[in-house]
Amino acid sequence: MASIPEIFASMAYGPAPESTKPAEEWLDRHGRRFGMFIGGAWTLPGELFDTVNPGTGQPLARVTQASGADVDRAVAAARAAQPGWWGLGGHGRARHLYALARAVQRNARLLSVVESLDNGKPIRESRDIDIPLVARHFYHHAGWAQLMDRELPGMEPVGVAGQIIPWNFPLLMLAWKIAPAIATGNTVVLKPAEFTSLTALLFAELCVEAGLPAGVVNIITGDGRTGAALVAHPGVDKIAFTGSTDVGRLIRVATAGTGKKLSLELGGKSPFIVFDDADLDSVVEGVVDAIWFNQGQVCCAGSRILAQEGITARLEEKLKARMETLRLGDPLDKAVDIGAIIAPVQLEKIRELVRRGEEEGARMWQPSWSCPTDGYFYPPTLFTEVAPAATVAQVEIFGPVVVMMSFRTPAEAVELANNTRYGLAASVWTENINLALDIAPKVKAGSVWINCTNMFDAASGFGGYRESGFGREGGREGLWEYVKEVPRRGSGEAGKYASKATAMSRTKAGAASPLPRVPASPPIDRTPKLYIGGAQVRPDSGYSLPVLGAAGELAGEVGHGNRKDIRNAVEAAHAARGWARATAHLRAQVLYYIAENLAARRDEFSARIVGLTGRSKKQGQEEVDLSIERLFSYAAWADKWDGRVHHTPVRNVTLAMPEPLGVVAVVCPEEWPLLGFLSAALPPLAMGNTVVALPSGRWPLLATDLYQVLDTSDLPKGVLNIVTGPREELAAVLAAHDDVDAMWYWGTAEGSAAVEKLSAGNLKQTWVDHGRGVRWEVAAEGEGERYLRHATQVKNVWVPYGE
Ligand code: NAI
Ligand code: MG
Numbered sequence: 001m002a003s004i005p006e007i008f009a010s011m012a013y014g015p016a017p018e019s020t021k022p023a024e025e026w027l028d029r030h031g032r033r034f035g036m037f038i039g040g041a042w043t044l045p046g047e048l049f050d051t052v053n054p055g056t057g058q059p060l061a062r063v064t065q066a067s068g069a070d071v072d073r074a075v076a077a078a079r080a081a082q083p084g085w086w087g088l089g090g091h092g093r094a095r096h097l098y099a100l101a102r103a104v105q106r107n108a109r110l111l112s113v114v115e116s117l118d119n120g121k122p123i124r125e126s127r128d129i130d131i132p133l134v135a136r137h138f139y140h141h142a143g144w145a146q147l148m149d150r151e152l153p154g155m156e157p158v159g160v161a162g163q164i165i166p167w168n169f170p171l172l173m174l175a176w177k178i179a180p181a182i183a184t185g186n187t188v189v190l191k192p193a194e195f196t197s198l199t200a201l202l203f204a205e206l207c208v209e210a211g212l213p214a215g216v217v218n219i220i221t222g223d224g225r226t227g228a229a230l231v232a233h234p235g236v237d238k239i240a241f242t243g244s245t246d247v248g249r250l251i252r253v254a255t256a257g258t259g260k261k262l263s264l265e266l267g268g269k270s271p272f273i274v275f276d277d278a279d280l281d282s283v284v285e286g287v288v289d290a291i292w293f294n295q296g297q298v299c300c301a302g303s304r305i306l307a308q309e310g311i312t313a314r315l316e317e318k319l320k321a322r323m324e325t326l327r328l329g330d331p332l333d334k335a336v337d338i339g340a341i342i343a344p345v346q347l348e349k350i351r352e353l354v355r356r357g358e359e360e361g362a363r364m365w366q367p368s369w370s371c372p373t374d375g376y377f378y379p380p381t382l383f384t385e386v387a388p389a390a391t392v393a394q395v396e397i398f399g400p401v402v403v404m405m406s407f408r409t410p411a412e413a414v415e416l417a418n419n420t421r422y423g424l425a426a427s428v429w430t431e432n433i434n435l436a437l438d439i440a441p442k443v444k445a446g447s448v449w450i451n452c453t454n455m456f457d458a459a460s461g462f463g464g465y466r467e468s469g470f471g472r473e474g475g476r477e478g479l480w481e482y483v484k485e486v487p488r489r490g491s492g493e494a495g496k497y498a499s500k501a502t503a504m505s506r507t508k509a510g511a512a513s514p515l516p517r518v519p520a521s522p523p524i525d526r527t528p529k530l531y532i533g534g535a536q537v538r539p540d541s542g543y544s545l546p547v548l549g550a551a552g553e554l555a556g557e558v559g560h561g562n563r564k565d566i567r568n569a570v571e572a573a574h575a576a577r578g579w580a581r582a583t584a585h586l587r588a589q590v591l592y593y594i595a596e597n598l599a600a601r602r603d604e605f606s607a608r609i610v611g612l613t614g615r616s617k618k619q620g621q622e623e624v625d626l627s628i629e630r631l632f633s634y635a636a637w638a639d640k641w642d643g644r645v646h647h648t649p650v651r652n653v654t655l656a657m658p659e660p661l662g663v664v665a666v667v668c669p670e671e672w673p674l675l676g677f678l679s680a681a682l683p684p685l686a687m688g689n690t691v692v693a694l695p696s697g698r699w700p701l702l703a704t705d706l707y708q709v710l711d712t713s714d715l716p717k718g719v720l721n722i723v724t725g726p727r728e729e730l731a732a733v734l735a736a737h738d739d740v741d742a743m744w745y746w747g748t749a750e751g752s753a754a755v756e757k758l759s760a761g762n763l764k765q766t767w768v769d770h771g772r773g774v775r776w777e778v779a780a781e782g783e784g785e786r787y788l789r790h791a792t793q794v795k796n797v798w799v800p801y802g803e
Helices: 004-010 021-029 068-087 089-106 108-119 123-151 170-183 198-209 224-232 245-255 280-296 309-325 344-359 410-417 433-442 475-482 563-575 577-581 584-600 602-613 617-637 675-686 701-711 727-736 749-758 785-790
Strands: 048-053 058-064 155-157 160-164 187-191 217-219 238-242 261-265 270-274 302-308 363-365 381-384 401-407 425-429 447-450 483-485 530-532 535-537 544-548 554-559 644-646 652-660 663-667 690-694 720-722 742-745 765-768 792-800
Touching: 021 108, 048 108, 058 198, 068 155, 068 160, 068 187, 068 217, 068 224, 089 108, 089 123, 089 170, 089 198, 108 123, 108 170, 108 198, 123 170, 123 475, 160 170, 160 224, 170 187, 170 198, 170 238, 170 475, 187 224, 198 217, 224 238, 224 245, 238 245, 238 475, 245 261, 245 749, 270 280, 270 410, 280 302, 280 309, 280 401, 280 425, 302 309, 302 410, 302 425, 309 381, 309 401, 344 363, 344 401, 401 410, 410 433, 425 433, 433 447, 433 792, 475 483, 475 644, 475 652, 475 792, 530 563, 530 701, 554 701, 563 577, 563 663, 563 690, 563 720, 563 727, 577 690, 584 602, 584 617, 584 675, 584 701, 602 617, 602 701, 617 675, 663 675, 663 727, 675 690, 675 701, 675 742, 675 785, 690 727, 701 720, 727 742, 727 749, 742 749, 749 765, 785 792
Parallel strands: 160 187, 160 238, 187 217, 238 261, 270 302, 270 425, 302 401, 381 401, 425 447, 447 792, 663 690, 663 742, 690 720, 742 765
Antiparallel strands: 048 058, 155 483, 363 381, 530 535, 530 720, 544 554, 644 652, 652 792
C-alpha cells in the first residue's frame, strides 16, 4: 500500500470501481431472460441467445431472437398506434418526449452501468457522454414535437419507421433514432444490435413507466436476420439504419423500388488534420478523444492523423508518451480510459488488419504495458510510415488503431483527407482561423470539427457524404428524414397532359418501329448532337434516333447516346466543379440570362412544343412562359437557400451549411418537354451542382433546341450536359456510375426501382418518383424548397467561439 505522499509523487491512480449491484438486481428481476416489447407489453422469451460482458467474456443474460411472426406483430402494433399518436398533436407528443427525457435522467446511473456491462465501454464515457446525450436528444425533440405544426407546415409523419442500430453506442443510437421519429408523429419498431440489447430493453421499461401510449415504441431483438425481416416488411414506411457500409448497401438494394424512405449512417475513415501552428498538447488530447474514445469503435473516429511535415516527429513523440499513460482495463472502473472491444470477432478483425498493416510495411507501435487477458482487450496502436493506399489507411478498422501520415501544403492535406470513399467527419487543428475556415468547406465530410473532435449534440445534424451514407440525424435537417408532404388534392397522377406509353423503346434505332411518314417538304434539319462540356458532340454510336411529331411525321432526329457518351458527360461535369465555388450571385445571373435568351425565342420554342405534342398554340406559349418563370424562381433561390447556426450547448458556433452534392444525374420528365426539363435540371444547378441530364425521351428536341440558348448565356462549359438516347438504358448507366454523386429520376415505377437498386454501388443519394408524376405547371408542386433540399447536403462545422 503506497503512502499518501507517495501517491501524490507518482500521481498513479488506484482502481475506483462503480458498483454493478443495481444492474445485477435488474437483470435478476428478469431472471436474466428477456422477451420483447411489442404493443406496450412484454412477450414471453422465445429462442434465446447470450449477451455477453466484453470486460469479462462472461454472459450477462439471454435475449430473444425475434421470429418473422414477431416482426409482423411489432409492425402491426406500430401501425395500429400511429394515427392516435399523430392525432395527439404536437403538444401532446412533446409532453411524452419530455417524460422520456426525465425518465432517462432519473435512471441515468442504472442505464450507464448496464451500458458499460453489455458493451464494454468505460463507465466514464457512458455516464458522462452517452446517457446525458440520450436525455438531451429527447428534450431537444420534445421541442420539435411542440413546434412541428409551425416549423414544418404542410408536412406529416411518414408512418411506421423500422430502425436498426449498431452496438457501439447502443442507447445513444436508440435515442438518435426514436426521438426524431416519434416527435414528428411516427411510431417505431427498433432493433438493437445483437451484442447490446439490454439498454434498449431497459428503455422499454422506462417507456411504460413514463406512460408512453402502447405501440408507439416497439423493441424487437435478434441478429441480422431480424434486421433483414424488418427491412423487407411491407408495413414499414421508412428504414433508418446505422451500421456497416456493407449492410447499408444490402438495405439500399432491398428497399429499392418499394417507396420506403431510407437514411443510412455508415462507416468512416475520418481525417484528423494537424497544421504546424496547432497547439500540440491540445492535439494530443484530441487524438485521445478521436481514436481511443469507445476503443475506436466509432463511425466518425479520427483514425487518420494527417500531420504537417514540420511537426510530425514531435507529435509522434508526444503521442507515444501519452499512450504510455492511458489506462486500459475494467470498463466499470471510473479511472479507466479504454475499455473492452465488443466481441472476439471484432478483436480478430482488428488483429488481422494490424497484421496486414505490418505486412504492407507500415511501422506499428504499442505502449509497453500489457492488456488484461480475461476480457476482449486491445491496446492503443499507432502506425507510422503509412502509404496513402495501404490497407490500414483505407479500411475502417473500428478499433483503437490510428495511422499517421504527413503532408506539406494545405492543398496536399485536403487531397489526402479526401482520399477515401467515406465522408463522415473531419477534424482540423490550427491556431489560424483563416486556414481552418479555408479547409472546412474543402473536406468532403458531414461534420467538420475545428480544434475539437467527436462533438455531438441533438441540435446539430450528423451524417455522411459519399459512402458514409445519406440523411442526417439531429438538428432541423434530421427531421426531414421522418416527414413527408401532405398529399395535395388531385396530385398523385401526372400532369394534365399525361399520356400513355412514352417509352423510348418504340423509337429505338433498329427496333421494329412504324416507318415515319415523311412530309412532302421536309423541314430543314438541324441534326442536334449531344451537349457535353459546352460543345455539341457526335454520339459515339454514330446513330441517330427519329423524333416523331404530333401527326406521326418525322420531326427531327437526335443522337443515340450510349455508355461512352455518358462517361464523357460525367467527366465533363466533374471538370466543371468550379461551378460550386462560383458565387451564388453569379449562378443567379447565369440563370436569369438563360431566361432572357429563352424569352427572346418564345415563339420558336412554343411552335416546337405545338409541332411535337399537338397541343394548342396557347398551351405551347404557356409552357414557355412557365419555363421562364421557373428560371426566375431558381435564379432567385440561388442565393437564398441559407444555412443555419445551431445552438449546441458547448462553446462554439455550429454552422450548418448546405453544400452541393457534386455531379447530379437528372432523368427529366417525359411530359412537359421544356418545363419538365428545366424544373428538374435547375435546382441542382442553382445550388452549385453540375448536371448530366437526360431529356424527355419522346420529345427531346426541346432540350436540344436549348443548346444555343445555353451557349449564349454564359453558362460555363460542362455545368449542364445533355445526352439524348434510350432513356432507361442511359439512366441505368448513370445510376451505376461511381462518379455520379446523386441521381434524380422522373419516369416509371420500374425505372425508379432500377435507379435505387443500381445506386447501391457507391451509395449515391437518389430521388425518384415511383411513377407518380408531378404537376410541373403547379408552382407549389413543381418547384421550391424540397427540390433545394434534395440538391444539397448539410455540413456542420463546429467552430470554437467565446470563452
Ligand atoms: P452490422 O452492420 O452487421 O450491424 C449493424 C446492425 O445491422 C445490427 O443491428 C445488425 O443486427 C443489423 N444487420 C446485420 N445484417 C443485416 C441485414 N442484412 N439487414 C438488416 N440489418 C442487419 O455491423 P457489425 O457486423 O456489428 O460490425 C461489422 C463492422 O461494421 C464493424 O467492424 C465496423 O467496421 C462496422 N460498423 C460500423 C458502425 C458504424 O457506426 N458506422 C457500427 C457497427 C459496425
Ligand atoms: Mg453484450
